Amino acid sequence: MAADSSMVRFFLMGKPHNVPKGLTIQKAMEYAGFRLLRGCGCRGGFCGACGTVYRVGSDYRLKVGLACQTVVEDQMYLAQIPFFPAVKAAYKVEDLPPTAETLISLYPEILRCVGCNTCRKVCPQEIEVMRYIAAAQRGDIAKVADLSFDCLMCGLCASRCPAEIVQYHVAILARRLYARHITKPAVHLAQCVAAIDRGECDADLAAMVAADSARLKALYNAREIEPEDLEAAGQE
Amino acid sequence: MSYDRDMLESMRRVEATRPARLHQTFPRLTPEDKQALLQKFHPDYRPESMRPLAVGPNAGDRVPHEVANLLEGVSRIDPEAFDLTRPDEDVDILIVGGGGAGTSAALMAQERGAKVLLVTKLRIGDANTMMAQGGIQAADKANDSPAVHYLDVMGGGGFTNIPALVRALTHDAPGVIKWLEELGAMLDKQRDGTMVSIHGGGTCRRRMHSARDYSGAEIMRTLRDEFKNRRIPIREFTAAVELVLDESGQCAGAVLYDMETGEYSLVRAKTVILATGGMGRLHVQGFPCTNHYGATADGLVIGYRAGAKMAFMDAVQYHPTGVAYPEQIVGLLVTEKVRGLGAQLVNAHGERFIYDLETRDTVSAGIIRECGERGKGVRTNTGMEGVWLDSPMIEILRREGTILRALPAMFRQYMRFDIDMRKVPILIYPTQHYQNGGLLITEDAETVVPNLYAAGEVSGGVHGRNRLMGNSLLDILVFGRRAGIAAAERVRRVQQKPLTLAHVRDYRRRVDESGKGTGIPAPMLLPDYARPETVARRHEAVRAA
Numbered sequence: 152m153a154a155d156s157s158m159v160r161f162f163l164m165g166k167p168h169n170v171p172k173g174l175t176i177q178k179a180m181e182y183a184g185f186r187l188l189r190g191c192g193c194r195g196g197f198c199g200a201c202g203t204v205y206r207v208g209s210d211y212r213l214k215v216g217l218a219c220q221t222v223v224e225d226q227m228y229l230a231q232i233p234f235f236p237a238v239k240a241a242y243k244v245e246d247l248p249p250t251a252e253t254l255i256s257l258y259p260e261i262l263r264c265v266g267c268n269t270c271r272k273v274c275p276q277e278i279e280v281m282r283y284i285a286a287a288q289r290g291d292i293a294k295v296a297d298l299s300f301d302c303l304m305c306g307l308c309a310s311r312c313p314a315e316i317v318q319y320h321v322a323i324l325a326r327r328l329y330a331r332h333i334t335k336p337a338v339h340l341a342q343c344v345a346a347i348d349r350g351e352c353d354a355d356l357a358a359m360v361a362a363d364s365a366r367l368k369a370l371y372n373a374r375e376i377e378p379e380d381l382e383a384a385g386q387e
Numbered sequence: 388m389s390y391d392r393d394m395l396e397s398m399r400r401v402e403a404t405r406p407a408r409l410h411q412t413f414p415r416l417t418p419e420d421k422q423a424l425l426q427k428f429h430p431d432y433r434p435e436s437m438r439p440l441a442v443g444p445n446a447g448d449r450v451p452h453e454v455a456n457l458l459e460g461v462s463r464i465d466p467e468a469f470d471l472t473r474p475d476e477d478v479d480i481l482i483v484g485g486g487g488a489g490t491s492a493a494l495m496a497q498e499r500g501a502k503v504l505l506v507t508k509l510r511i512g513d514a515n516t517m518m519a520q521g522g523i524q525a526a527d528k529a530n531d532s533p534a535v536h537y538l539d540v541m542g543g544g545g546f547t548n549i550p551a552l553v554r555a556l557t558h559d560a561p562g563v564i565k566w567l568e569e570l571g572a573m574l575d576k577q578r579d580g581t582m583v584s585i586h587g588g589g590t591c592r593r594r595m596h597s598a599r600d601y602s603g604a605e606i607m608r609t610l611r612d613e614f615k616n617r618r619i620p621i622r623e624f625t626a627a628v629e630l631v632l633d634e635s636g637q638c639a640g641a642v643l644y645d646m647e648t649g650e651y652s653l654v655r656a657k658t659v660i661l662a663t664g665g666m667g668r669l670h671v672q673g674f675p676c677t678n679h680y681g682a683t684a685d686g687l688v689i690g691y692r693a694g695a696k697m698a699f700m701d702a703v704q705y706h707p708t709g710v711a712y713p714e715q716i717v718g719l720l721v722t723e724k725v726r727g728l729g730a731q732l733v734n735a736h737g738e739r740f741i742y743d744l745e746t747r748d749t750v751s752a753g754i755i756r757e758c759g760e761r762g763k764g765v766r767t768n769t770g771m772e773g774v775w776l777d778s779p780m781i782e783i784l785r786r787e788g789t790i791l792r793a794l795p796a797m798f799r800q801y802m803r804f805d806i807d808m809r810k811v812p813i814l815i816y817p818t819q820h821y822q823n824g825g826l827l828i829t830e831d832a833e834t835v836v837p838n839l840y841a842a843g844e845v846s847g848g849v850h851g852r853n854r855l856m857g858n859s860l861l862d863i864l865v866f867g868r869r870a871g872i873a874a875a876e877r878v879r880r881v882q883q884k885p886l887t888l889a890h891v892r893d894y895r896r897r898v899d900e901s902g903k904g905t906g907i908p909a910p911m912l913l914p915d916y917a918r919p920e921t922v923a924r925r926h927e928a929v930r931a932a
Binding site: 177182187193243245276283300301322328330332334338339347353368374 | 418496510511512513515517518526527529530532533534535538541542550551554555558561562564565568569570571572573574576578579580583585586591592593599601603604605608609612613616617618625626646647677679680715716719720729760766795796799800804845852896913915916917918919
């Protein structure tokens with residue numbers, strides 16, 4: 152225990168540091184004097200740069216978290232894994248059929264999954280990683296896309312995988328296949344872009360560019376506001 | 388999370404007024420009231436927060452002290468000593484910055500046969516793009532048009548925006564969405580393929596496209612995947628610390644600095660695209676910020692030193708809804724989509740005080756007034772102040788499950804601290820979010836320095852004094868693509884003279900003559916979050932470099 156009750160002692164790669172309670176791991180490291188380079192990106196839980204593994208006290212269980220989103224604890228014993236060597240396939244998403252064969256030919260190791268579920272346990276986003284790998288084996292691309300959507304590509308799953316699968320690369324391939332080939336293209340979008348390409352919006356835009364400030368303000372203040380559609384969001 | 392008694396009491400009042408508020412409409416401000424509110428309460432209008440620049444193309448223009456401190460700082464290299472005769476690498480296009488703008492510029496330029504090198508001081512994708520949650524605007528529905536979008540953008544910017552840039556932004560927007568669709572970005576769609584789109588602050592049509600609330604992350608990881616598929620050359624953890632010109636004044640490359648090894652190198656390029664993002668991490672006026680770690684205005688500094696002009700650098704965007712509680716994540720973004728989906732802003736007494744989807748500058752000013760002059764804010768046990776964002780309304784107005792489906796990142800962020808935003812309101816306060824201005828560009832993303840382009844947050848003009856939600860993801864893609872296309876076109880015609888850093892030497896001389904030099908090494912590269920005690924005990928003989 153740290154002597155002062157407002158402080159905690161954590162161990163970064165084995166070395167102890169005393170910091171005030173309540174800081175995130177990231178801020179605790181900065182408090183301890185580190186100027187971060189690797190292992191620090193968005194600082195807001197979106198970029199996956201600060202994957203961290205730790206144990207607390209004598210508990211044998213290995214825990215994980217994003218350093219920017221996890222509060223430092225007394226007797227926390229941690230190391231960051233800011234990078235993990237991973238093979239990424241190169242492909243042209245437009246030429247690939249959205250099938251199990253595509254996933255397996257680019258990432259054959261997905262068939263080596265032993266079902267240990269360690270990937271799920273180490274995911275700081277609590278994604279059902281093993282379930283989406285199973286879906287990938289079956290060629291259920293939509294399922295992979297949906298289950299993996301919140302992935303930050305931090306690499307912790309791959310770091311612990313006994314089958315040496317790089318789950319997050321499989322996941323992004325599946326998401327791109329899903330969006331490109333399985334969901335229907337937006338008809339209104341294609342029509343709109345075609346109209347713009349034909350120059351059909353140019354005259355209206357030119358009139359806007361030519362309008363003086365008084366005219367623009369009048370138009371702006373007289374805008375009709377489209378009513379809210381409460382059904383619109385949160386749909387598939 | 389352990390709320391104190393006052394917060395719990397206030398939360399009960401929010402609950403009590405909720406049924407009455409559910410279907411109550413709150414009036415929008417008149418243009419006159421809006422202007423009065425901004426002038427009295429928006430942080431940009433505090434005269435003591437800015438000073439006129441001493442030197443450079445914008446000498447005399449007022450900018451925040453934090454920006455002036457860097458622009459009046461010192462180069463990290465000695466321009467006299469640096470050997471410019473032996474470039475380490477020769478390319479057609481050097482792209483500085485690995486966010487959405489830089490990556491889309493690289494894709495466009497590479498398709499056109501240009502030899503591209505992208506450098507970024509952290510990793511590709513470590514950028515504000517990754518953190519953008521709410522969405523991206525595009526007028527692609529039958530009741531909408533680029534001209535209507537144009538009007539919203541101009542109104543949002545207080546009619547100060549540069550018309551040609553707004554034209555480019557709104558004209559290209561549907562094409563950008565189609566590009567994303569073809570790249571396989573998972574934008575929210577209905578079963579028949581129709582894009583899901585909702586309102587954002589200041590929109591008159593439901594034009595906000597999204598990818599749940601990972602909109603920017605989904606766009607960034609898709610662009611990054613495509614970038615890697617194409618094996619485009621990249622140097623990560625490498626910053627540009629000065630631009631290099633040729634003797635005729637054209638931009639001709641950059642001095643690079645390896646953030647890990649400390650080694651400097653020289654890349655000669657026919658054109659350079661600055662896509663370095665904004666300045667959130669300068670913490671203007673001491674505000675917390677929503678930005679990623681590297682948002683330190685580096686491109687602005689080196690571009691300005693090389694002669695590029697800036698616009699609207701006195702206009703900072705404070706996002707109305709930054710986290711005010713819990714303490715660990717203070718300043719982080721609560722996406723505007725939360726209000727877009729129906730959550731209302733209410734004070735400590737559970738009363739509404741502003742129309743929730745006014746433009747960001749206006750809502751921020753309204754919150755600052757509520758907590759300040761009106762004294763109706765909620766104070767936390769760590770001394771922060773804020774107002775409630777009544778998130779449980781979303782599930783009442785729409786349906787159960789909407790928050791998990793449409794706001795998974797927000798939900799997760801709060802659940803990490805045991806706050807269930809489906810059941811309790813969340814406490815927010817304005818946070819520094821966006822650099823409205825930047826290096827002035829043309830519709831082809833050119834700065835006033837020949838062969839120097841800028842795209843994304845580092846650039847200025849398109850948003851005028853205030854950007855609307857959903858126009859930043861759009862901006863980076865529209866102008867990133869335009870910069871990549873224009874630069875690839877330009878490289879065929881570039882005649883280069885011998886390289887020089889005379890502009891760095893001359894700039895330094897003018898700063899010295901002004902007597903206003905700060906001596907601060909610039910660009911900053913990364914913020915320093917060490918404790919003051921730690922800083923005081925640093926005894927390096929040389930601070931710079």
